[in-house]
Amino acid sequence: MKSTLLSLLPLLMMTCTASAGNTAAQAVNEGGLRIFRAVEKTDANLCLSPYSIQAALAMTYAGARGTTMSQMAAALGFPENPAELADGFEKLDAALSASRERCGKDTSFHIANRLFGASGFSFRPPFLEMLKRQFSAPLEEMDFQGDPARAAGLINQWVEGQTEKRIRNLIPANALDRTTTLVLANALYLKIPWAEEFMAGATKELPFLVCGRDSAAVPTMSRTGSFGYAELPGFQAVGVPFRGGQFQFLILLPDKDGPSALPSAGLLEKCASLPRQEVHLFLPKFRLEPPTLSLADALKSLGVKDAFDIPRGSADFDGMAPRKPDDYLYLSDVFHKTFFALDEKGVEAAAATAVVMMRATSMPVQMEPLEVRVDRPFLFAIQHIPTSACLFLGRITDPR
Numbered sequence: 001m002k003s004t005l006l007s008l009l010p011l012l013m014m015t016c017t018a019s020a021g022n023t024a025a026q027a028v029n030e031g032g033l034r035i036f037r038a039v040e041k042t043d044a045n046l047c048l049s050p051y052s053i054q055a056a057l058a059m060t061y062a063g064a065r066g067t068t069m070s071q072m073a074a075a076l077g078f079p080e081n082p083a084e085l086a087d088g089f090e091k092l093d094a095a096l097s098a099s100r101e102r103c104g105k106d107t108s109f110h111i112a113n114r115l116f117g118a119s120g121f122s123f124r125p126p127f128l129e130m131l132k133r134q135f136s137a138p139l140e141e142m143d144f145q146g147d148p149a150r151a152a153g154l155i156n157q158w159v160e161g162q163t164e165k166r167i168r169n170l171i172p173a174n175a176l177d178r179t180t181t182l183v184l185a186n187a188l189y190l191k192i193p194w195a196e197e198f199m200a201g202a203t204k205e206l207p208f209l210v211c212g213r214d215s216a217a218v219p220t221m222s223r224t225g226s227f228g229y230a231e232l233p234g235f236q237a238v239g240v241p242f243r244g245g246q247f248q249f250l251i252l253l254p255d256k257d258g259p260s261a262l263p264s265a266g267l268l269e270k271c272a273s274l275p276r277q278e279v280h281l282f283l284p285k286f287r288l289e290p291p292t293l294s295l296a297d298a299l300k301s302l303g304v305k306d307a308f309d310i311p312r313g314s315a316d317f318d319g320m321a322p323r324k325p326d327d328y329l330y331l332s333d334v335f336h337k338t339f340f341a342l343d344e345k346g347v348e349a350a351a352a353t354a355v356v357m358m359r360a361t362s363m364p365v366q367m368e369p370l371e372v373r374v375d376r377p378f379l380f381a382i383q384h385i386p387t388s389a390c391l392f393l394g395r396i397t398d399p400r
Contacts, residue, residue: 023079024088025389028054030077030265032393037262038298040395043211047288047338047394049351052188053295056353058085059113059135059184060307060331063127063320068306075302077265082319083130090134096384103244108191112162113137116155116183118144123182127320137184144180152176155183159352162187166339166350172292181329181359182320186352190382190391193346194249195241198223198283200344208284209376210398218399219285221344224369227281228274232267238281238372239274239383242346246386248272249347251283252379253372262379271381272388278369286399287341295334307331309360317357332358340392349382349392 032050040046054076061072062082072078078085093111100109115131117123119141131137142151152171159170166189176183198221206220228239228248234255239248250271252263263271296308306314308331315330316323323329335354341347377397381390 022088022387023084024054024058024092025384025387026265027058027077027079027085027088028092028389028391029268031057031075032390033262033265033268034075034077034302035295035298036393038301039293039295040262043397045286045288045290045394045396045398047290047340047392048293048336049188049338049349049353049392051389051391052186052338052351052353053334053336055089055135055186056184056334056355058089059131059137059186060317060355060357062086062130063124063317063329064307065318065323066306066316067314068316071304071306075299075304086130086134092387092389093136095387099244099246099384099386102246103192103242106193106243108164108189110162110187110189112185112187114158114185115139116142116151116185118142118181121181121321123321124319131184135186137186142183144176145178148176148178148180151180155185158185159187163189163339163350163352164191166348167337167352170292170335170337170352170354172335175333175335175354175356179359179361182357184355187350188352188391189350191346191348192242192244192247195243195245196223196225197346198344203285203344206282206284206373207375208399210400212377212397216398216400220282220375221285222280222282224278224280226276227279228271229277229279229370229372230271230274232263232270234261235263235267235379236372237271237274238279239271240281240283246384247391248383248385249342250381250383250390251372251374252381253374253376254378256376268381268383268390269388272383272385280369280371282371282373282375283342284374284396284399285343286396288394289339290337292335292337295336296331299334304331312360315360327359327361329357329359332356338392340394347382351392
């Protein structure tokens, strides 16, 4: 017997000065880096939305109890109190929305949450009230029992609509069945121009060291401007501002002879306030449309075991619905999907995360511009400058 709780999320956010909001921003960066490390492959492009993943799991965390809750907190960088995390995301989302207003009419930015619940199922009212109040996720009843395939299609259509059709088919075929119980959906979409566009005429085919080994010509933009810049342990960091000054495209270019290790959360926080430097930047254009990624194994490797009902009978989401020894909710899988395109005008990005739950029914400034050539594998992020939260985090090994 299966029942499901899905959390689907996609795209970007804006400013947060309250300490609770910073709690959420810290969880986004710390947990996002841990999951990135768990799924990355050295020679492959990768793009995740730490915000999307952590927001979906934060909604799930609101209903966790006991060791299920403590394991999630330890693995994902969450505070011990789910109410504190919910308060943090409420403030972070409000800050992101405020930042969006400062970005101007040319910026398109959406965050949307929705609960799709099985008709007649008894969820705990405090759980529903918290998600409606603090995640803006109202409950909509769905006929999972009568036609689960149609229900999945309707939810996927909702996600497509919220992401300008950039995220399609988030819920895989047969992921829902007649005993699906709940889908928590969040969609994220961002289209934002650079503070100063790159001139299309300056884009040229230049060499890029694909996977750190083989040189190939790729379309590479170039511009001289005032960017955030710092030489950090193992990296050159460049922050390219977007219009409105609330977000930046962060480039972490590993030292030529150094390892391509991920930065720490502390380093990401420092990158939100890079000193300005005149830089002649060479940056390859790229577009990523990876398939849906399962995060279940990555989360299990980080120590999230009870939530997946390992060992059997250990999952405790009593905060969502009353838990009985032979009737309780547990995580089945966590699906994540992104879209990311970067060109001379700016960036368009979207993300979605689905947390699937089933129901067990038996047991300094220089005078001359500094040249930075992004001509080898590099890390990137879209970072909310006021909070340092990374909405997207990725690695490009082959921009072709």
